[in-house]
Amino acid sequence: MIIKTENVSYIYQEGTAMASVALSGVSTEIGNGQFIGLIGHTGSGKSTFVQLLNGLLKPTSGRVLCDDVDIFSDGYNRRALRARAGLVFQYPEHQLFEETVLKDVCFGPKNMGMSADEQASCAREALNSVGIDESCYQKSPFELSGGQKRRAAIAGVLAMHPELLILDEPTAGLDPRGRDEIYDLISKMHSERDMTILLVSHSMDDVARYMDRIIVMNEGNIAFDGVPKEVFSHYKELESMGLAAPQIMYIMNYLKESGLPVKTDMLTVEEAAAEIIAHRNEIPVCAKIERQ
């Protein structure tokens, strides 16, 4: 499934004094099993953009196409689209409402018109894949811990078997352990199920390594769109947008400016360490130690 936006603009409260342009003329394509990161500062339009992709918002101008069909053409089944392009909102645990965890995860499949058996099997599968233990299935979702609630809520979207999974800041407010669990889960979804992932965040430090592509949004427009290394090479421009490249890039750039001829397009600590070790003979202190 490929979702394409053509020159899409969105204006909030159009026609009032409070009108504000969230997106102006965005054209891009999401799909092909890519793992895509969407970064942008608060108010850059990224949350608006993701709601346009599955027809929750109607663009003020421009078109959104799913497999070359306009999703706002007459008679288009947008509810079916929402199952295929699953959207996990910020703080998804705030939408839990059922008496039991299992019933809550069944909500999506039920809305898609599945039979009770199918609902339950989809829900069990989804809960299993997010690592929620069977002993929790009959508990109230409000009894779960913060990280478990978040994962149960993500399962609620996964149970609809989306081909594209959009996650809006899925790790906001979680501790480092909960954050790692979520990222592991997402990269597992991507590799095992061949799902297209669109991950929205304002910091990409720890996930940049998994990504095929990064889209940078600034003031309602796409500022950069490319592979992570290329995007992060614009780290000075990113800074002017209130964003940052992975910390390791700063270290490598500093080393280079200080005279060490290292490559600077590193995304992970391991890569960077290997690069520095390869150049150890050119570091005066290390060279001296080696000679001794």
Next chain:
Amino acid sequence: MFKDITLGQYYQTDSILHRLDPRVKLVATFAYIISLFIVNTYIGYSFAGLILAVAILLSSVPVGYIFRGLKPIFFLLIITVLCNLFLTGGDVILQFYALKITREGVDLSVKMAVRLIFLITGSTIMTLTTTPNQLTDALEDLLRPLRKLHVPVHEIAMMMSIALRFIPILMEETDKIRTAQMARGADFESGNLIQKIKALVPLLVPLFVSAFRRANDLAMAMEARCYHGGDGRTKMKPLIYEKKDYMAYATIAVYFAAAIVIRVIV
């Protein structure tokens, strides 16, 4: 869906009405509402309408924005008009089977409709030009004499300002939960009445949970800052009357007197 309700929503702009002391505006609104029940002739209502038009002009709030506040009471308005139209006795001017329309009924229903529209519009102008905080400050100040009777004026004002403060937050929250459930395929539009009510459960349960969570957080934050009620509390922006406020009071007094004169003479 929830963006239509203007009552209790401040419209940010600069105008004479915005700069007026909130106590003046509160008194003016009360005086205006009372005056609507004093006058009982079309001349009187035209006079009240004229004053309302002047107030709208002075507020520099777009007219469309003000009348959007009337939408929620539309049904109430219709029911009031219909009841008055058909259930008032007197000279029959039209009759369909059991339904009778009387001259007095027409007269009364028009007056009631005008009264209701003016009442809502008048109070909407106040809430559009006054922030909820200013409003409760004004209320607290005006009700201060009641403290002698051991009425917890400060606490009531605080409760009101918190309640008002939470209206936009909870509306935004409702919108968020609604879109989140729609992303999971929820359908809030189709189906019969019972299905529609059932469809609200996934919206209302998270909303209640979130309201309690927010209330809890707020109480904690207030205690952490040693909030202990009204005694000895000072204000960052104390309310002080200026010359224009006294002039506004004078204008209100003249208007109120005029309303009484119209009632007596006409």
